[in-house]
Structure formats: structure tokens, C-alpha cells
Amino acid sequence: MDNVVVIGAGITGLTCAFQLKRRGANVTVLECQDRIGGQINSQHIGDFIFESGPNTGVVKHPEVAELFEQLNGACEQETALESSKQRLIWKGDKFHALPSSLASALKTPLxxxxxxxxxxxxxxxxxxxxxxxxxxxxxxxxxxxxxxxxxxxxxxxxxxxxxxxxxxxxxxxxxxxxxxxxxxxxxxxxxxxxxLPKTERDRKATKKVFSARGGFSNLVNALVDAIGQEHFITSALDIKIMPEGDGWQITFNKDGEQRQINASKVVTTCGAYSLPSLLPFIEKETMDDLSNLYYAPVVQVGVGIKDCGDNQWLAFGGLVPSKEKKQVLGILFPSACFEGRCPKPGATMAYFIGGRRHPEMLNKTDEEFVNLVNETLNDMLKYDKNKKADEIRVFRHEHAIPQYEASSDARLAAVEKVQAQYPTLRIAGNLRDGIGIGDRIKQGFDEARILCGE
Ligand SMILES: Cc1cc2nc3c(=O)[nH]c(=O)nc-3n(C[C@H](O)[C@H](O)[C@H](O)COP(=O)(O)OP(=O)(O)OC[C@H]3O[C@@H](n4cnc5c(N)ncnc54)[C@H](O)[C@@H]3O)c2cc1C
Missing domain, CATH: 1.10.3110.10 (protoporphyrinogen ix oxidase, domain 3)
Structure with a gap:
């Protein structure tokens, strides 16, 4: 039986650990934070459920459907309601529907x-x-x-x-x-x-938008239960991975004590910025290539309204072109997609702010975000001037979304080089293979297969 250490307890690490366990490996997941889930973090605030990270994923790979199947009802995959299909784009002084037919494509002012x-x-x-x-x-x-x-x-x-x-x-x-x-x-x-002809398995991949019923953290909880709580070590600080004999020696600090575990195989699933301290044995030039990846910062503001009156936004969300010079990148309507996210006839909204073009937005105060939200309720979402949100929570993500820019070729070559030199070490995570939840789940499956020699 292989002893495999997975670094990072986000959706990639959890999926990989679960697939390894299903294959009989002895898995230990090391996580530096005191909580499990990484960017996934659903929060129950008053009567609302807000996501601090991802609100939705796309069932773009069969592995997404298979993960829920394997969890055997411990977590229900929730598909976005048909009524929330519409995508909106801001132009001028209002949102317009993104065309979905030839007739609407001809008519759209976009x-x-x-x-x-x-x-x-x-x-x-x-x-x-x-x-x-x-x-x-x-x-x-x-x-x-x-x-x-x-x-x-x-x-x-x-x-x-x-x-x-x-x-x-x-x-x-x-x-x-x-x-x-x-x-x-x-x-x-x-x-x-x-x-192109499709196998039955191919057909499991769709364009459907999904979440876990009750919020994405329920998927995390189901995975933790399936893997077994005893296989996790959280608050594992200053982790160092060093080759030793045929395998690996992993040292870390837990509650002020130095600890060590040995493993036959290791997979890292954390961001590129974590690699220099995790893998100190890799020479500088290669490590520079591995870790050269910019993560755009994003602020997500969860907004809850108890009573929307007759102004319900029945759409997936609205995006704002940079040309329109607004302070928000977009506003999603999670309660229009999924049941039970707010009291009726209310709504939850998720504002996205900052990104590649406006990293400075991360420095705004909570009060500034509250004012911004309350102004846009009237200005963009057309609520009455006196309408205020009932709950607002600000979630800042300094390392939100990796930008696969031109440096990616050198990074991917460095990953290949290190993995060829050390076949029992895998460098995974969102530094390669896609940034969406669906991509992360697929990579978790793929890495487990590779680690088990399949
Ligand atoms: C605000 C926001 C909104 C998003 N919205 C969507 C969306 O709507 N749809 C979608 O598909 N995707 C979305 N994404 C992207 C998606 O959330 C991520 O791709 C996915 O959650 C990343 O999972 P991961 O496990 O690869 O990484 P992470 O979730 O980042 O997990 C990595 C883990 O490694 C841990 N770690 C880091 N360094 C170390 C270390 N040195 N030692 C030990 N542990 C370490 C971290 O603490 C973390 O728990 C969004 C992301 C953000 C931030």
C-alpha cells in the first residue's frame, strides 16, 4: 500500500485524496490553514448562504458527475434552475440580455x-x-x-x-x-x-451549471467524511518536502512542535506562490519558472436582501465590460440559480470587484464596499433609492485567479522536468490544467490515476 501525502485541502487535493483512498492508498492531507476547503467556503450569514469563493461550476468533464456519484448521496449535486439561464451584459445605463438566438443576435444593441x-x-x-x-x-x-x-x-x-x-x-x-x-x-x-461521436461517458460532460445543495462547502464536508477526518492534518505550517531514499521526508510545524512524516509519493495542489518554500531542494532557475504565475486579486461581496418586492433578477448574473468603467466586474444572482439561499421573496447576490485590471480595489475598506453595493442597488439593479441590503459580507482573495499568461510555457516545462526527474512527486493545483472547479476535479482524478500507475 502506498503512503501518499497530499499538500493542500482545496477541491483539487480533496478529490485526489478521495480517489487515492478509493484505490487503497494510505493518504495524509496536509493543510496550512486551520480549515479545509481552500477557496471553497460557504457561509451562513443570518438567513442567507453566501459563497466566499466559487458560486458555481460547470459539469465540463465526466469526472464532475462521477465525483457526486461516488459520494453516494452524501452530497447532492444541484443544477442551476432553467429560469436562471439568461446572461446579462451592461451597456450604457442598463443590463441587456446576451443573445441566445439568431433573432435576438440581430436585435441586440450590444x-x-x-x-x-x-x-x-x-x-x-x-x-x-x-x-x-x-x-x-x-x-x-x-x-x-x-x-x-x-x-x-x-x-x-x-x-x-x-x-x-x-x-x-x-x-x-x-x-x-x-x-x-x-x-x-x-x-x-x-x-x-x-x-463528433460521443461515448456514454463523454455524455456525462455537459454545459450545465452546478453547485452542491446548500453550498459548495457541503461537497467539501462530504469528501472529508469519505476520506476520513483522521487523514487530515490542518494548521501544518512551514511544510518542507525533501527526497529521501526512494521516497520523501516531509517536515512541518504543528502547534509549535516540529513533526515529520515519510511518504512514498507526494502531490502538491497549492498555488504556485507556495512552491519555493515547500520544495527547497529544487534549483533556483527551475523554481523561478515554476512559481512565475500572477494571481489576480478579487473581492467578492455577498449581498442579501430579505424582500425584493417585484424586482427579482431571474438570471445567472450580469457582467460589466471594462469599457463601461464601472467599479464592479459583475454581479451574480446565486439565489436565482439555486434553492434555499435566502428567505422568500428575497435574493442573494455576489459582487465581483478588482481583478487583473484593478488590483488596488483589494485595499478598499469594508465601509467603502458597503456604500458601493448600496449605490449600485439603485444605479445598476434598479431598486428604489432607499433600498439597502440586509446583509453584506466582504471576502478578499489576494491570490484569487491564476492568469495563464506567456510565462506558462516555461512553467509547464519546469513541471515536466521536475516530475521526470522525481517520478513519485507530482506538482498539481491550479498552476496548470485550468482554473474552474470542473478542471480542478478532473485534475484530482487524473493525478490519483497517475500516482497509482494507471
Ligand atoms: C472569489 C473566487 C470566485 C471563484 N468563482 C469560481 C466559479 O464561479 N466557478 C469556478 O469554476 N471556479 C471559480 N473560482 C476558482 C475555483 O474556486 C478554484 O479554481 C478552486 O477552488 C481551486 O481549488 P484548488 O484546490 O486547486 O486550490 P485552493 O482552493 O486554493 O486550495 C489549495 C489549498 O492549499 C493550501 N496551501 C497553500 N499553500 C500551502 C502550504 N505551503 N502548505 C500547506 N497547504 C498549503 C491552501 O491553504 C488551500 O487550502 C473562484 C475563485 C475565487 C477565489
Whole structure:
């Protein structure tokens, strides 16, 4: 039986530990915080449930569905309500629905007429050949500038809290990049891919938006129970991983005492910024490449309203293009997606602020965020001028979303090099393989398979 140490108890580490345990490995999860869940942290505030981190994931890989199946009812996967499907984009002085049909695409005021007509020529436009072309430049070339400003830019804010002109498409949105490279066009590629035969397992992957019933922390709790509380060591500080014989020696400080455990295999699932202190035996040049990854800071503000009157926002959320120069990146409506997040007829909202373009927003005081929210309730969400939120909580994330910028090639090469040199060490986490909950779950499965030699 392998002794495997997993560093980090976020969704990646938990999924990986669970899959290792299912394969009979003896797992220990080391976590530096005094709580488990990493960026997942659902909070019950008064009558509301707020997420401090992710509100939703997408069932983009079969592993997401399989994780809930394996948990055998201990945690219920909750799919977003059909009525919350609509996506909104801010333009001028209000939110507009993102078009979902040809008729609405022709009518929408979001895009310029010139671009609406020009998009018909997308299948015949020339293929790009710059491997570092930004998403902004690629989309501008194929679709037109107004699509970048009012679709791509807000979409990138929603996913990466990022800047479309700083993220190379090949590294940050590889599926989109490959549509052009493999099929010569987004439209032709999307049609061809939809026609590809699918196995029953492939069909488990969908575009459905999900959470765990009652909040994402219920998924964390179910995973902890399935792995066994006794396999976790929290508040494990100053962890150092060193090669020893055929395996690994891991030292750390717990409650002021120095401790040591030995393992045959180790997988790290924490952010790139944690690696220099965790892996002191790796030479500086390689470590510089491994840890060279900027994480955009994000402030999420949870907002609860007990009674919305007849102003219910039945939508997934609204995103704000950077061109519109608002202080928020977007506002999600979690209670429109999932049951039981607030008293009826109330609502919960999640404001996203800061990101790649405005890291300074992290320094605002709670009072400033409260004022911002209460102003936007009227200005953006069209509530009466006197309407105030009943609960507001500010959650600051200094290292929120990794930006897969041009440095990623060197980082991924360094990961490969270290893993080739030390086959019983895996360097996982959101420094590679995608930033969404679905990607993290898939990576947890993949790493467990690799560690077990499958
Ligand atoms: C505000 C916010 C909103 C988001 N919204 C969405 C969303 O709507 N949809 C979506 O799909 N994704 C979203 N994400 C992204 C998603 O939450 C993350 O990709 C995912 O939770 C990361 O999981 P992880 O386990 O890889 O990393 P983490 O959750 O960061 O877990 C890593 C763990 O490692 C621990 N650790 C770090 N250093 C050490 C060390 N030296 N020793 C021991 N332990 C260490 C950390 O304390 C942490 O617990 C959001 C993220 C944020 C911050």
C-alpha cells in the first residue's frame, strides 16, 4: 500500500485524496490553514448562504458527475434552475440580455451592425499563426471589436478576472484556440465538434451549471467524511518536502512542535506562490519558472436582501465590460440559480470587484464596499433609492485567479522536468490544467490515476 501525502485541502487535493483512498492508498492531507476547503467556503450569514469563493461550476468533464456519484448521496449535486439561464451584459445605463438566438443576435444593441454582418464571413477568415496571440486580438480578428468589448471582455472578467489582451488564447482558452487551428474557424469548428461521436461517458460532460445543495462547502464536508477526518492534518505550517531514499521526508510545524512524516509519493495542489518554500531542494532557475504565475486579486461581496418586492433578477448574473468603467466586474444572482439561499421573496447576490485590471480595489475598506453595493442597488439593479441590503459580507482573495499568461510555457516545462526527474512527486493545483472547479476535479482524478500507475 502506498503512503501518499497530499499538500493542500482545496477541491483539487480533496478529490485526489478521495480517489487515492478509493484505490487503497494510505493518504495524509496536509493543510496550512486551520480549515479545509481552500477557496471553497460557504457561509451562513443570518438567513442567507453566501459563497466566499466559487458560486458555481460547470459539469465540463465526466469526472464532475462521477465525483457526486461516488459520494453516494452524501452530497447532492444541484443544477442551476432553467429560469436562471439568461446572461446579462451592461451597456450604457442598463443590463441587456446576451443573445441566445439568431433573432435576438440581430436585435441586440450590444454589438455594432458592421460586426453583426461581418461575422457571417468568420468561417472563411484566415487562420492566425502567432502562438502567443491574445484572446482579445484573436477574437477581434475573427469576430470584430464590438464582440470583444461586449462579449469576450466581460466573459474573461467573469472567468479569469482577467484582461483579454494579456491572456494568450493557446494557454488560457485552448479549446477556442484549437477551433481556429484545427478547423480554420470558430463556427465551422463548433459545428464539426458537435457532430463528433460521443461515448456514454463523454455524455456525462455537459454545459450545465452546478453547485452542491446548500453550498459548495457541503461537497467539501462530504469528501472529508469519505476520506476520513483522521487523514487530515490542518494548521501544518512551514511544510518542507525533501527526497529521501526512494521516497520523501516531509517536515512541518504543528502547534509549535516540529513533526515529520515519510511518504512514498507526494502531490502538491497549492498555488504556485507556495512552491519555493515547500520544495527547497529544487534549483533556483527551475523554481523561478515554476512559481512565475500572477494571481489576480478579487473581492467578492455577498449581498442579501430579505424582500425584493417585484424586482427579482431571474438570471445567472450580469457582467460589466471594462469599457463601461464601472467599479464592479459583475454581479451574480446565486439565489436565482439555486434553492434555499435566502428567505422568500428575497435574493442573494455576489459582487465581483478588482481583478487583473484593478488590483488596488483589494485595499478598499469594508465601509467603502458597503456604500458601493448600496449605490449600485439603485444605479445598476434598479431598486428604489432607499433600498439597502440586509446583509453584506466582504471576502478578499489576494491570490484569487491564476492568469495563464506567456510565462506558462516555461512553467509547464519546469513541471515536466521536475516530475521526470522525481517520478513519485507530482506538482498539481491550479498552476496548470485550468482554473474552474470542473478542471480542478478532473485534475484530482487524473493525478490519483497517475500516482497509482494507471
Ligand atoms: C472569489 C473566487 C470566485 C471563484 N468563482 C469560481 C466559479 O464561479 N466557478 C469556478 O469554476 N471556479 C471559480 N473560482 C476558482 C475555483 O474556486 C478554484 O479554481 C478552486 O477552488 C481551486 O481549488 P484548488 O484546490 O486547486 O486550490 P485552493 O482552493 O486554493 O486550495 C489549495 C489549498 O492549499 C493550501 N496551501 C497553500 N499553500 C500551502 C502550504 N505551503 N502548505 C500547506 N497547504 C498549503 C491552501 O491553504 C488551500 O487550502 C473562484 C475563485 C475565487 C477565489
Amino acid at each position: 454589438f455594432k451592425w458592421y460586426d453583426k454582418i461581418r461575422i457571417l464571413g468568420e468561417p472563411w477568415r484566415k487562420k492566425g499563426n502567432d502562438p502567443y496571440e491574445s484572446i482579445g486580438s484573436l477574437a477581434e480578428r475573427r469576430l470584430g471589436k464590438s464582440y470583444v468589448e461586449y462579449a469576450v471582455d466581460p466573459f474573461l472578467s467573469g472567468v479569469y478576472a482577467g484582461d483579454p489582451y494579456k491572456l494568450p488564447a493557446r494557454l488560457a482558452l485552448p479549446k477556442l484556440y484549437n477551433l481556429e487551428q484545427d478547423y480554420g474557424s470558430f463556427i465551422r469548428g463548433a459545428i464539426a465538434k458537435a457532430k
